[in-house]
Amino acid sequence: MKEKHKQMNSRLGMKEVGIKLSSIVIAISIIVAQMITAYAYEEGSPPIKLPNRGTRDFRSVTANGIGMTSLAYAGITFVKAQGDTITLNWSNLNYGGTYWKIVTENKEDSYYFAGRYVLEFTDPEFYQNIESIKVKSGVREDTMENYYDVGTEKDGSLWTHAIAGSAMWPGKTNSNTIATVTIKLKNGQTLDDLGLKDKKIKFSSMWLTGHGGTTVPNFIAEESISSGYIYDKTKEKDIHKSNLTMDGFTAKALIEGSQENKFDEIRTVHQYKPAIKYESSFPGGGYVAVIEETFPAELTDFIDWDNVYIYSSDTYGNPTKNVVKTRIDKPKDGVINTFNSPEMSHKNVKTNSDVAKVRSYIQSNVLTAPAGGVGFYTISYKLKDSLKDPKAARKLIEATKQTENNSFLPFSSRLYADWPDKQIFGFAKDDGTPWKILENSEHNSLLDVRDTDGDGLIDFIEYQFGSNPKLVDTDGDGVPDGQEILEDNTKPNDASDYLVKEPTAQKTKYNPSVENKIKGSLPKPLIKNPAKPEEDLKVTDQKAGDAIVRLYPYDPKTKKYDEKRVLAEVKIPFDKLEKGEYEMTLAANKVENSSKGQIVAYAPNGEHPIKGPILSFYNPIRRNLQVELGAAVPNAKEGIENTSSLPENAKYTWKKDPDTGKLGEQRATVIVDYGDGNSDEVEITVKVTMGVPVGVHDGGNTQVLLILLGGILLGVYGLVQINRRQTDESV
Structure with missing residues (x-):
C-alpha cells in the first residue's frame, strides 16, 4: 500500500478527535506517514493503530482518525451555477470490504458521523442561504440533513446523509457511482443576488466508516477527502x-x-x-x-x-x-x-x-x-x-x-x-x-x-x-507556534524546545577560595496570545520546566567559554519558570584566582544556548605596612600581597589615606579596582613608628634595628631625666 498521511491522528478506535472538514482536506494531503487501514479483510487480524498524536478542538466532525478504506476514490467537483441552483458531481469507486452502516442517530453522540458522507461549506454569505441539498444517482435521491440548528451561526455549513442504501451507495463491488448534487438557494436567489458571482466559494467532502464485519467505525476514509470551489464558469463557445x-x-x-x-x-x-x-x-x-x-x-x-x-x-x-x-x-x-x-x-x-x-x-x-x-x-x-x-x-x-x-x-x-x-x-x-x-x-x-x-x-x-x-501553542510551552517556526526556529510540538531569555546574576565578582552561592534569574515572561491579544499564553506542559543554567570557564582573550567544563549547574522547575529565580553552588577552589566564568542558559532539552553575564573570581591577600612617623603616605598597591596574580590593569587606591603623622597602629582600606566593573575592599594594618624607613614592614632585621634604636633613645631619655633631676636638687 502507498504511504498515508499522518497529521490529525489518534490511537485507532480509542481516542476521539474532533476534526473540521475544511482543514482535513489539507491536512491529509500534506503530512506523509505510513498508510493505516481502517478496515480488515480477514477475521481476527490485529488492530492497527494510528499514530498517537491526536488533534484537539476541531468543531465540525468528530472522528477517531483517518485511514485507508476499500474506496478507490470518492471525489466531488463543481459543474455549474444556473439561477438559484448549483450543481456538483460526486463520484466514487468502491472495491468492497469496508462497511458503511451508521452507528447512531443521536447527534450528541461522538459516533454520529460514522457511516455518513459529509459536505461542508466555509463562506457564511453562501451557506446561510442554502435551502436544500439533494443527491441523486439513477432512481435514488437523498435529501441531505442540515446538521446545525436553523438560525444558528453555523446553520447551513455542514450537511450529511447515511451512506448505506443512499444515492452514494456503491451498488456493486468495483463499480463506479456518479451522483448529481443539487444545491438550492433560498427564495430563488442567485449567486449574483448574493453578491457572490465573482467569488470562489469553497466546499469540502468526505466519508466516514460505519460498523459491520471487521471495519473500525468512525474513521475518515482517506480516499474520500475532496474539495473544490463554486465559481462563475467561463462560457466556452x-x-x-x-x-x-x-x-x-x-x-x-x-x-x-x-x-x-x-x-x-x-x-x-x-x-x-x-x-x-x-x-x-x-x-x-x-x-x-x-x-x-x-x-x-x-x-x-x-x-x-x-x-x-x-x-x-x-x-x-x-x-x-x-x-x-x-x-x-x-x-x-x-x-x-x-x-x-x-x-x-x-x-x-x-x-x-x-x-x-x-x-x-x-x-x-x-x-x-x-x-x-x-x-x-x-x-x-x-x-x-x-x-x-x-x-x-x-x-x-x-x-x-x-x-x-x-x-x-x-x-x-x-x-x-x-x-x-x-x-x-x-x-x-x-x-x-x-x-x-x-x-x-x-x-x-x-x-x-x-x-x-x-x-x-x-x-x-x-x-x-x-x-x-x-x-496557538501546540506544545504548551507558552510560545505561539508562529513565533517558534518563523522567528525562533524551535519545535512547535516539543515543550522542552524553546528560546530562553538572557540569564542574569545578582553580582559578578566572587572569591574563589570559599564556597559561593551564585544567585540570579532566568525569567520566562508570559507572551501575548496573537489570536487574542488581551490574553496571555500560559505555560501548560510540564516538559517546559527544568530550564538549565550553567557556569563555564571563560577566556577573556578568545572571548569564548569552555562548554566542556561545567563549573556549576542548576535547573529551574516548572512552578518557578515565570520569575526564573535560581541559586547554584560553586565549590571552594573550583576556579583559580583571577579567572573568569560565563553563565549560559539553555532550553530544558539542552538546546539554544543564551549567554549571560561574565563572572570574575578574585581573592586579594592583604599585606600589613609599617611606616616612619611623618613619612609620605605609602602606595596602596603595597598593601596587597598577591598583585602578580591579579589583573595587570588593576588599580589600587586608599579608601582613606592612613595618617602617618600619628604613632601607633591604625586600620586602613585598600580599594582594588579590577577594571571590569568589579572591585574589592581590603582592610590592612598600618603601623607608624619612629625612625623606620617608609614602607619598611615587620621583619627580623627591622625588628632588631627597632629594638636597638629604641634602646638608644630610651638611654638618652634616661640620662636627660637624671641630669635634670640632679640640676633641680642643686638648686
Missing part, C-alpha cells in the same frame, strides 16, 4: 462532446514531502473515468488532448519552473510504473499547458507517423486509463525551497496574505481538443483555430491557506512542522 470526459473529472491539490521529509512539491492529482481509452475516443480525426491548468499567481515565485512535470499517477500523485514524466514550460499569464511539450503536442507534427506518435505517447504516459476504468494524472510543481525552511515558509505566508479567495489558493483545469494546423493524411485539421474544450473536463482544486488558530502560520505549513492548526 466551442465545446466538444467526448467519451473521454463524459463522466467528468475531479482533482485535489496537495503539498508532498520527499524522503528527507522536506515539503518541496505541490501536486494536483486529477481523476477521470473514460468510456473508452484516449486513443480511441471521439472527437476523432487524430486530435491531441491539450491539458491546461491555471496556477495561483501567489505561488508563481516559489516554483522551480525547470521542474514541473505531468505524468500518469496513483491517487496520491506517485508516478505509475514505467511512466515517463513530461516537462511543462513556465506558465504564461498564470496558465500552463502541454502544447509546448513536443512529446504531447501537434505544434511541430508533419507526418501521419508524427501524429500517431504524439497520441500514443499521451496514452502511454498521461491518459493511461482503459475503457471504463479509472485513471489519474498528476501535475507536479517543484518548490524552489523546502517549506520546512522558515524563511521560505515566511515568504509564502506573506504572499498568500494577498489572496481574496476565502483563504485558499485555487487551481482550475481543463482539457482541449487540438488538431494539426495543416492537413495530414488520415487526420483532420483546424487551420490554427482556437482549441475546443472537451465537455465536462473543467474541474478545480485548491490549497487551503487559512490560519485557523491565528498564530501566524498557514494551516498546511503547521502540518509540515507537526503543529496543530487549531492551537
Whole structure:
C-alpha cells in the first residue's frame, strides 16, 4: 500500500478527535506517514493503530482518525451555477470490504458521523442561504440533513446523509457511482443576488466508516477527502462532446514531502473515468488532448519552473510504473499547458507517423486509463525551497496574505481538443483555430491557506512542522507556534524546545577560595496570545520546566567559554519558570584566582544556548605596612600581597589615606579596582613608628634595628631625666 498521511491522528478506535472538514482536506494531503487501514479483510487480524498524536478542538466532525478504506476514490467537483441552483458531481469507486452502516442517530453522540458522507461549506454569505441539498444517482435521491440548528451561526455549513442504501451507495463491488448534487438557494436567489458571482466559494467532502464485519467505525476514509470551489464558469463557445470526459473529472491539490521529509512539491492529482481509452475516443480525426491548468499567481515565485512535470499517477500523485514524466514550460499569464511539450503536442507534427506518435505517447504516459476504468494524472510543481525552511515558509505566508479567495489558493483545469494546423493524411485539421474544450473536463482544486488558530502560520505549513492548526501553542510551552517556526526556529510540538531569555546574576565578582552561592534569574515572561491579544499564553506542559543554567570557564582573550567544563549547574522547575529565580553552588577552589566564568542558559532539552553575564573570581591577600612617623603616605598597591596574580590593569587606591603623622597602629582600606566593573575592599594594618624607613614592614632585621634604636633613645631619655633631676636638687 502507498504511504498515508499522518497529521490529525489518534490511537485507532480509542481516542476521539474532533476534526473540521475544511482543514482535513489539507491536512491529509500534506503530512506523509505510513498508510493505516481502517478496515480488515480477514477475521481476527490485529488492530492497527494510528499514530498517537491526536488533534484537539476541531468543531465540525468528530472522528477517531483517518485511514485507508476499500474506496478507490470518492471525489466531488463543481459543474455549474444556473439561477438559484448549483450543481456538483460526486463520484466514487468502491472495491468492497469496508462497511458503511451508521452507528447512531443521536447527534450528541461522538459516533454520529460514522457511516455518513459529509459536505461542508466555509463562506457564511453562501451557506446561510442554502435551502436544500439533494443527491441523486439513477432512481435514488437523498435529501441531505442540515446538521446545525436553523438560525444558528453555523446553520447551513455542514450537511450529511447515511451512506448505506443512499444515492452514494456503491451498488456493486468495483463499480463506479456518479451522483448529481443539487444545491438550492433560498427564495430563488442567485449567486449574483448574493453578491457572490465573482467569488470562489469553497466546499469540502468526505466519508466516514460505519460498523459491520471487521471495519473500525468512525474513521475518515482517506480516499474520500475532496474539495473544490463554486465559481462563475467561463462560457466556452466551442465545446466538444467526448467519451473521454463524459463522466467528468475531479482533482485535489496537495503539498508532498520527499524522503528527507522536506515539503518541496505541490501536486494536483486529477481523476477521470473514460468510456473508452484516449486513443480511441471521439472527437476523432487524430486530435491531441491539450491539458491546461491555471496556477495561483501567489505561488508563481516559489516554483522551480525547470521542474514541473505531468505524468500518469496513483491517487496520491506517485508516478505509475514505467511512466515517463513530461516537462511543462513556465506558465504564461498564470496558465500552463502541454502544447509546448513536443512529446504531447501537434505544434511541430508533419507526418501521419508524427501524429500517431504524439497520441500514443499521451496514452502511454498521461491518459493511461482503459475503457471504463479509472485513471489519474498528476501535475507536479517543484518548490524552489523546502517549506520546512522558515524563511521560505515566511515568504509564502506573506504572499498568500494577498489572496481574496476565502483563504485558499485555487487551481482550475481543463482539457482541449487540438488538431494539426495543416492537413495530414488520415487526420483532420483546424487551420490554427482556437482549441475546443472537451465537455465536462473543467474541474478545480485548491490549497487551503487559512490560519485557523491565528498564530501566524498557514494551516498546511503547521502540518509540515507537526503543529496543530487549531492551537496557538501546540506544545504548551507558552510560545505561539508562529513565533517558534518563523522567528525562533524551535519545535512547535516539543515543550522542552524553546528560546530562553538572557540569564542574569545578582553580582559578578566572587572569591574563589570559599564556597559561593551564585544567585540570579532566568525569567520566562508570559507572551501575548496573537489570536487574542488581551490574553496571555500560559505555560501548560510540564516538559517546559527544568530550564538549565550553567557556569563555564571563560577566556577573556578568545572571548569564548569552555562548554566542556561545567563549573556549576542548576535547573529551574516548572512552578518557578515565570520569575526564573535560581541559586547554584560553586565549590571552594573550583576556579583559580583571577579567572573568569560565563553563565549560559539553555532550553530544558539542552538546546539554544543564551549567554549571560561574565563572572570574575578574585581573592586579594592583604599585606600589613609599617611606616616612619611623618613619612609620605605609602602606595596602596603595597598593601596587597598577591598583585602578580591579579589583573595587570588593576588599580589600587586608599579608601582613606592612613595618617602617618600619628604613632601607633591604625586600620586602613585598600580599594582594588579590577577594571571590569568589579572591585574589592581590603582592610590592612598600618603601623607608624619612629625612625623606620617608609614602607619598611615587620621583619627580623627591622625588628632588631627597632629594638636597638629604641634602646638608644630610651638611654638618652634616661640620662636627660637624671641630669635634670640632679640640676633641680642643686638648686
